[in-house]
Amino acid sequence: MTLPNTNIAGYLNYNYGQSTVQNYDDTKKAHERFQSLLLDLQFLKSCRSKDIIPKFLIFKTANNNLSSSSVYKDCQRRLLNVEINSKYRELNFYKNNYMFFLDELKKTIPENVLQHVSEYIKNRSDAVLFAKEKNLKEKMEAFEIYDDKIYRVDRNIVKNLSSRILTDEEIDCLAHGLDFGLIPKNVDDMDIISNIENFFSRVTDIFENHKKIASELKDNDKFIAADVRVLNTKELSLASSLRSITDSFRSQAHQFEKKQNRITIEQQNYRNILTNLRKDKLITIARPDKGRGIVILNKADYLSKIHTMLNDSSKFQCLTEDPTISRETKLRNLLNRLFNDGHISEAFRNRARSTGSLPGRLYGLPKTHKKDVPLRPVLSAIGTFNYGLAKSLTPILSTIIKKHNTIRDSFSFVKELLALPKSMSKYKMVSFDIASLYTNVPLNETIDIILEHLYDGDITPPVMDRKDMKKLLILATQNSHFLFDGKLYDQIDGVSMGSPLAPLLAEIFLQNFEKKYLSSLETMGIFYWKRFVDDTFVLIDSTSSVKDICNTLSQFHKSIKFTCEEEDRYTNKLPFLDVLVQRKPDEGFHTRIYRKPTFTGHITKWDSFVPKNYKYSALSTMVYRAIKICSSYDLLHRELNSIRSIARRNGYPSSLLNSIIRRQLDLLYTAPKPILPPPLTNDTVVFRVPYFGPLSQIYAKRITSTINKNYPLKQIRVILDVTERIGNSFTLKDPIPENMQSGVVYEATCPDCNMKYIGKTYRHYKTRIHEHLNDQKNDLCLKKIITKPISKKKNKKSILKPIIEQKGPVTRSQT
Template structure:
C-alpha cells in the first residue's frame, strides 16, 4: 500500500510539473510576471525599470530550467516505481484496476492545477491590461497638461497621430488602419530566419578575420581534375569550429524567439498582404514627411502619364537601350582612360556592370490639396548605365557648386544670421518651383564646359575630331560624359520606357549638382542687379532662399528679375508674417526689444509627428536616435530658454504619441542637456587618443536578446584569435512594412544582375548553377544561348532616342552597334566553347531550357554571391558544374541542407 501511495504521488507530481512548465512558458511568451518572480525593493519606483524587468525574466528562465530537470528526475523515478509495482502484483486485473484508480486521481488533480493556473493567468493578464490602460490614461493626462505650443500649425497638437491619408475609393477597416498607422517604415517581427544570408555573413566575416585570399577567382576556368586546397592552422580551424557552434546555437534560439514574437502579429501581416493584393489601389508614402497615402491605381497612373506626356522633358522609346548604352559607355571610358583624361580610379567608379533601366515612381504632394494632390516624379537610378558615371562627375564638378551664398545646413544658417547686422530689414523667402525637373540641362552643360574646358574657337569644334585641338577634344569628351549621365538616362513606368532629355530627375546622383551649379550661376549673374534693387543679404539651400531686403525695396521687382533669367525657372515669394519667417527647419523671429533675431524649431504642416514607433522591431539605438536628433536640434537652434522649454515639451508630446516611455525621453533630454552645458561652459584639453585597431564589420540579424548574446560570443571568440581587431556589429532588422507594397516596375528576369541562376537540360536531368555580376542575358549567351533568345525584349533602342533623322548618322550608329562588345569577361567564341553547358550540348545533342532559366538569389555583395552559389552547388551537386564551390566554405564546410535552401526546380 505504501508503494502504491508513493507511485500515485510521483505521477501527480509529474503532471503538476508539466502544467507548471506550460504556465511558465505562457508567462514568458506574454511577458507576465508571476508572484514568485517579483523582486522586493526598498524603492518601489524601480519595479518598472528595465533592469528589474530583465531580472524577473531571468528568474522565470531559471525556474523553467529547474522544472525541466525535476521533470526528468520524476519521470525516471515514476518508471522505477511502475516496474516495482508491476513486479509486486502478479495479477493483471488488480494491476490494471490500480492504474485506472491512479488515472482518476490524476485527472481530478490536473483539473485543479489547470483551474489554479487559469485563475493566476487571468489575474496577471488583467493586471497587465489595467497597467496599460493606466499608462495610456497617464500619457493622455501628460499630453493635455503640456502647454499648447501653437507656433506651428501641425497635427502633433492632437492626442493622436493622423498618419494615413486615404485618397482612394476603398474604405479601410479598423484592422487595416491599425496595420498601417505606424507608417511604412515600421518593422514587425518576422517568422522566417534567413539561414543563407546569416551563413554568408559568418563565412565572409571569418574570411576577413583570417585575411583569406583565394588564387582562383574564376573556378569555372580551372581544370576539372585540379584540387584547390586552403590550408588553415590548427588555431584557425578551432576558431572556425567554435564560430560554427556559436552560429548554430544562435540559429536555434533565434528561430524559437521569432516563433514566440511573431504569434501576435500574424493577423496584422495577413491584413497587409490583403492590402498588397488589391490591384485597384497604390499604397505609398507622401512627398514630404512620414506617413501613408492610399490612392486609386488608375488615378495614380493617369497623373504620372500626364507628367510624362510633356515632350519638352520626356520622350517615349520602344526598345530597351541598356546593353548597347553600357557597351558604348565602356568603350568611351576605356578610350578616355588610355588618353589620360580620366584616372584609373575614376574609370573603376564610372564603369557600369550589370546595368538596368531606371524605374520611375510618384510621391503625392499632400501639401497641395488645391491642385488635387499632384505627384512628384522620383527616379530609382541605382545600377543604371550612368549611375557610377554620375558619382564620378559629381566629384569633378564639386568646385562649381561653391558659392558665398550657399549654406551647408541649418547650423551654418544660424551662424550667419546671428552675426547679421540687418535686423531692421524685411525678411523674404524666394522658392524655385520644381527646380530639378525644370533646370535647363543644355544651358547648364554649356556653362559647365565654358568654365572647365573652354574651347579655342567655335570653328575648331566643327572640325573632325582627329583635327581638333586638345582643348576642343576635352570639351567634346566631357560634354559626352555629362550627356551620358543626364539626358541619356532611360527609365520605365507602367511597363513603358521613356528617356528624360531635359531637366534632371530626383534620385540621379548628378541631379543636385546640376541644380546647384545652375543656381550658383544665376546668383553670380544677377547679384549686382539684385543688390541695386534692395537685396542686402542672400542665403540659399538648394532651391530655398532666405533674403534680407531694404524696407523701401519692391519685392515684386526682385521677383521679376529672378524670373527673367531663364524661361524654364519660376520663383515664388513669401514675406515675413508677424515678424516671423521660416527657412528649412528654423523659424526666425524678429525681437524688437533686443534688436536681434530669435530662433526656434519649425515643423512644416506636412509633419505628421510619426517617428520610429516604440513598438517597432528594431534595435533600441534606432529609437534612441529618433529622440536624440530632436533634442540636439532643439539645443542648437532654440535661442532662448522659453523656446527650449516649449520644444522639449513638444518632443515629449511627439514621443508619447509614438508610445515612447516618458522616462526614456526625459533621460535623453537630461543627458544631452548636461553634455551641451559642459560643452558650452567648460573646455577640457584632453588629448584625443585615436584607435589604431583595424575595424571589421559584420552583419547579424536582429532577434532581440539572441542577437546580443551572439554579439558578445563573437567578440570573445575574436579576441582569442586576433585581439588587435575592432569588431563593429551591424544589427539587421527584418524588412519594413514597405516591403509589402512595391510600386516600381519589376526588373525583367533576363536583365537582372548580381544573381545566382539555374539552367537545366530539356532532354535529361543535367543542370548548371552559376553566378554573374552582369545581366543574365550576357552570361547565358556566353554559355551558348542563342542570340535571338531574348531579342524581342532586348532590341537596341531606335534612333529617335538620339533625336536625329539623318541617314548618315543612322549608318554610323549601325556601325558602332556592330563593333565588338567589351564586357567584364572575355566574351569570345573560345570562351563559349569551353563552357560545360556548350560541351554537354555538343557531346549529347541535347538542348538547354534557356527560356525557363531560374534566378534563385540576388545579392549586390560579391562575396556573399559567391558563397550563395557555393551553398547551392554543395547541396544540389549539379552535373554540369566543374567544381564543388566558388569560394571555400570554412565555417560551414558541409554547407546547408536542402530544406533550408531554395529549390531550383520550383
C-alpha cells in the same frame, strides 16, 4: 412610434417576444465584454512597449535573489506576451459573438429599432467602461509614467483616398507606419552565411591576396582552379573563429524563431491584414511626399497621374527596345579607351563602369497637402548603367563649388543669423524659392560652365581631353531610361531624374547665376542673401517691393523662376527650412523649431521591433536640434514640451526622454573632449546582421572583437538589418524583367543523362543565355531554355535560378 430610452428589454418583450429579449441581453453582454477587452489590451500593450511589468505578474520565488535576475524578468515578459495573446483570442471570440447576436436581432426587429438599440448598447457600455478606463489610467500613473492617456496609434496619419473601405483593424495596423518593424517570422540561414562570407573576404582582401598566390604558383608551373581560394594560416584561423561564432548565432536565431512563433498572435494578425491589403490589386499604398504617414490611392488614379506626366513628348519618349546593354557597352568602351590612353586610373574605371546594370524605376509620391493630390515623380537610379559614373565624377565637380553665399544646414544658418549685428534686424525678411529647380536646370549650359571651370580656370585641369570629359558628363546626366507600368521611357530633357549629379549640377549652375547677378542685388534693396539649394533667405529694405524684386530675379534667366514669401506683417515671423525666425527691430533675431503643416508627429514607435539605438536616436536628434536652434531658454522649454508630447504619442517612456535631455544638456555645458588623432586607415568594412533582438547585437560585438584582434587597422561598421517592416508588403517600383536580371544563378540539365551544370553570372541573364546558345555552333548546344525561377529573395536584388535544359556537356566559361 416613440422608442424608449430606458426600459429597452420591456419594450422588446412586449413587441417581439422573449427570444428577442434574450438576443438583446446576449448582444449587450458581448459588446461590453468586447470593449472591456479592448481596454485591457491597450493597457497591457502599453506596459509591454514601456517595459513595465503589471502587478499580477510579480510572483514570489523561494530564492529572493532570483527576482532581480534576467531569467525572472524574461519570464515576466513572456508571461505578459502570453496574456496579451490570450486577450486577443478572447477578443476575437466576443467580437464574433457580438456579430452573431446582432445578426439574430436583425431577423426579428426593424432597421430603425435595431439602430436605436445599437446606440443604446454603445452609450450604456461607454458609461460602464468609463470607470475602468479611469482605473487603468491611475494604474499607469502609479507606475510613474506621466502619460496623458493610454498609448494608442494615431489613425489620422492614414489617408484613405481610395474606394476601398478600411476596417478599424486595418487602419490600426497601417497607423504604426511603413517603417514599423515586425518580429521576423523566419530565419534566413543563407542570408546570414553570405553576409559573413562577404565580410570575411572584404576584411582579409582575399581576392587581392589570391592574385599574388596564383601568380607565384604560375611562376612555378603550378595552377589552381579559378573558383578556388588559397588561405594562409592567419586567414584559416580567422575563418574558423568566424564560422564558430556564426554557427552559435544561427542556433540562437532559430531558438528565437521557435519562441516567437508560439507567442506572437498579434504580429500574425498584422501579417494577415498586410497580406489581404497586398492582394488587393485595385489600390496602391505609399508614403506621402511630405511628412510621415500612409496614403491609400486607387491604382487606376495612381497610374493615370503618372501616365499624364509621361505623355509630355517634350520631356519623355516611349521606347520600343531596351537600351540598357547597348548604353552599358558604350560607356565601358569609352572608359576602356580612356584607361588605355592613361587619362583615368584603374580605380576610376572600376568605379564608373557597370556590369549587369538595370533600367531606372519610376514611381510617384502623393502630395496630400495640395489640391487633387498630384504625384511627385521619383526615379530610383541605383544600379543604372551611369550611376557609378555619376558617383565617380562627384569628387571632380565638387572642386568647383564655393561656399560664399550658401549655408550648409539649419544649424549653420541659425549660428550665422544670430551673429549678425542687431542693426540688421531693421530689414524685412523674405524667402525666395526656385520653382522646379532640378527639372529646369539647363543641362548643356551647365556642362559648358563645368568645362570652363575645369579647363579655363585657375585649377589644374584633368588629364583627359576636354571633349572626353564632355562625353562623360553627357553620359552621366543624359540618356537615362526607366521602367514604369511595364514600359520603358527615355528622359529627353533636363538633368536625369535620380542622378547623383543632379544636386551638384544645380548648385554649379546657381553659383554661376549668383556670380553674374549678385552685384545688382544691392541696387534692388537686398542687403543679405543666403541660399540652401533652391531656398534663399533674404533681408531687404522695408521700402522695397518684394514682388518687383521677385519679378526681376525671374527675368535674369529664362530657365529660372522665383516665388516669394514675406514675413508676417503682424508678428514679423518667417519660416525658413525647419527654423521659424522672428525679427525684433534693433534687438536682433529669435529662432525656434518650425514644423510644416504636413508634420504628423509620427516617429519610430517604441514597440517597433528595431534596435534600441534607433529609437534613442529618434528622440536625441529632436532634442539636439531644439538645443541648437532655439535661441532662448523659454523657446527651448516650449520645444522640449512639444517633444515630450510627440514621444508620449509614440509610446516612449517619459524617463527615457528626460535622460536624453539631461545627457544632451550635459554635453552642451561640459568641456569638449580632446580631439583624437585620425585613424591610421580609412578602410571601413560594412558588416550586415539581421536583427533578432539583443542576440544580434551580441553576435556583432563578438565578430567585431575577433576582427580587431586579427586586423586592428580595419574599421568595422555594423548595420543591424530589420528584415520585416510593414512597408515591405507594398512596393511602387516595377519588377525587373527576368531576362534583364543580373547576379543570376542558373541550372542546366542534360535531358539524356540528367547531369546538371550550375552556373552564375554578374551580367544580364539573357547575355549569358545568348553565350550558351552560341555554344550550339560548337556542339555544346542548348536544346531548350526555361526561365522559371527556382527561388527569389525578398527586399534584395532577386537571385533567380532559371532551369536550362541542354543537350551534351557544358563547360564553365568566364562570366
